[in-house]
Amino acid sequence: MKLPHSRQDDAAAPARARRGMAAFRPQSLVWLALAFILIALVANPLVQLVSISFEDPASRGWTIQNYIDAFSRVRYVRAFGNSMWLGVCVAALALAFGVPIAWAVSRTDMPMKGLVRVLVLATFATPPFLGAISWILLAGPNAGWLNRAFVELLGVQAGPLNIYSFYGLVFIIALYSFPYAVVFTTAALEMISSEMEDAANILGASRFTLTYRVTLPLALPAILASAIVIYLDAISLISSTIMIALPARINLIPLQLWEFFGYPLQLEVAAAYSLPLLLVTVGLFFVQQVILGRRGYVTLTGKGGERRLIKLGAYRWPVLGFCLAILTLSVFLPYLVLLQAALAKAWARGPSLGNLTFDNFAHLLFQHPHAAQSIVNTFVYSSAAATFAVALALSIAYIVKRKLVPFAQALSIVAMTPIVVPGIIMAIGFYAAYAPPPVALAGTALILILAFTTRFLPVAYANANAAIGSINPEMEDAVRILGGGRFVALRRVLIPLLKRSLMGAWLLVFIISSREVSSALFLYGPDTRTMSVLFFDLTEGGRFEHLSALGVILLITVLFFVTCGQLLIGRDFMLRRGGSGG
């Protein structure tokens, strides 16, 4: 072989050189574009939220009247207190559910761990409002299945359970947020090596003393961190709250915001009312970061030293029994009653052949004025949001990781900011920023898509960042030195290598968007209902059979995509970085 080409290339080199060196750096343009998008999606809604809370709705002048309106009535202030207490109760109960399961799964030789893991994932994937509707069927006063069972078995006058109560609500929320405790605690327990336990063992500590005195204290920071996440989730959760607390006449922050947001619309007061909640959230989030040693919980999943499993001996079965009991409450029983109701002519008549029908599904799909549309909407909005969020997250993560521009880090901080903003507050901010003219996006598909994108941007970003970090930059350098630009490197090498993880991130955002309630409920218009909005439409005066059928459709959709994710990305893909809806 000879070298004809490189010699010919010489002639072209100078021309290329001049062109290349003089060229304006396109990176800065991309940076500007991304910064603009992030400001529009993340910063502007928050700024609008704050500024509108000080605005007089009539004169558009400056005022603090909104804050006076928001906090002058006892009812409003009590909602705050109720929510705080609710959060504490939920966090405590969720830890009681989740920590033992985490310990059993990660540190003991309990049988059937695989099943327990799958069921925890199923719990996590279940939208909380589906859990709520199922539990209304199970523990509603009088007609609830469990109450009827009590009457049947014990011969008492009336069943003792009433889901429409404060502690009913606590139970429902904890039942669907304990997976956070499992995820965090498992990650921490897997970092503790058996050597630390051995050290205590040699000093004569017994198996269970050991667990109490050594293992759990070591995992305590992670457990506290999960408690904070659960607490924050609980105080701003709107879905189960509407279904349970509204009929039970318990006032809570999300309900109060919902009321301000209803008719007549008091946007300014809602903004003022939501700011303390935002401060609580931001504050607790930083506490959590400090507790976790500023590492963030993603990094907790490393492997630290060798671990041996604790032999439970005869206790294996009670421990398994405990895990399965909780998961029966969160998965088996609810799914069972939901399916039964969805396929029943009248759910209270119980499962029998005569009571079996597909009419509920048919009604929803073919007769209901909004149902079919809302299913389509859900798919379209969730796909669009997932696509935007992943594309945006990928661009930002790439620029930050490759240090393409100065101050790239600022982009990543902004991209992660929505994680500290509760969904209802983000929705109010979006409404304040983009609903009124001149943008006038009120009730459009676009505002929903943008809100979903923003809300789940941190999930996409954390995934994209981890994915890019796993790829050696020399892979791209190799493209560039052979004559391909950055864009060629992205298209031919980086994207193909990231395909699987990006698909995983996309699915994750898609799934949590498809069950998102808070932003949807505050931002939808007559033609832009999603399945979760429809769900609440049906709750008011609808029939439980139809509601259940819609729930089954939603559940099947979610489980289908979760399964896709599992097959594509591997076990536990949803549990990697907390994505929850609700």
Add this chain to the structure above:
Amino acid sequence: MTKLKITNVGRDYGNTPAVEDFSLDIADGEFISLLGPSGCGKTTMLRMIAGFIEPSRGTIALNGQMISSPSAVLPPEHRSMSMIFQSYAIWPNMTVYQNVAFGLELRKVPASEISRRVGEMLEVVQLTVQASRYPAELSGGQQQRVALARAVIVQPEVLLLDEPLSNLDANLREEMRLEIRRMHNEFKITTVYVTHDQAEAMVASDRIVVMSKGRVEQIASPREIYRSPATRFVASFIGRTNFLTGRRNGAAFEFSAFKIPSDRLPSASERDQVVVSLRPHSVGVVPRRASPPDGRLISIDGSVVDRAYFGDHWDYSIKLADDSMLIASVEPYLEYQIGDNVSLDIDLEHLSVLTDATT
């Protein structure tokens, strides 16, 4: 003809310089090694040549055309260079064939010519059978050859290699070292090779640039680097050596236990004090002489205080008259006992005066 002209290039990270005042003219077809310990700035310099990093100071020109300066850097994709990375950076999503063909595709070479040239190249690196395999299915050495083929096939202006052999085991490394040299002989591509392994640099290079802490210590041919190290660092980094300090006294330099007439050390003629490097292999050990030898040799008396047998040579630690120590390496059949009185024969041709050290 100068292919690559590097003039006073420096690069800072924060306030600490990673490379300082690097100047080098590389001739067309020359094989240059950058040699130095970890962290001395080799990769930084190589990546500046490639265009991945802009210099903080100085300029780089290719064929007389400026390609890097603090104000403007021609991006790597417009430099017609190739690089082999420490991680190989073989693209796992492409087959061996696609990896090798990629550079030609980017250059819009017609398809028929691509397949011919890739076929030829795969033959050269003995990967014809593996053409349709993915990198994950190749051994480390085969991956390395893919990287080599991928870089060479585009017939680059300059080929850059960043410690390409450091991940291979000893045998394979030997083989690849020769392979790289063979490719260089066949294609005559101007090559800059980064390594911290002196043997690699010695075997392959026309010239070696020895670096330390971001500075160039010496630029010379492998033989010169070994025989006449310019600085204390070079002398100790390349092989083993003895350092001897001498002071001027009239027409001679007085070392601890012997004298050298100053006209015998022409490169030190201006100085009051010199440090010389003397390789252990350049010291002859003979039974104690009665009278000094003549000619180029000087002779020093000493006694053996320690010895080590390596099979192919003996190492003797010799104590000189003033109690200073010297290491000598001699043929395995020249055996002396500890305590033996010996004379050391030193050929002045093998003494090299260090330019940087005065003490």
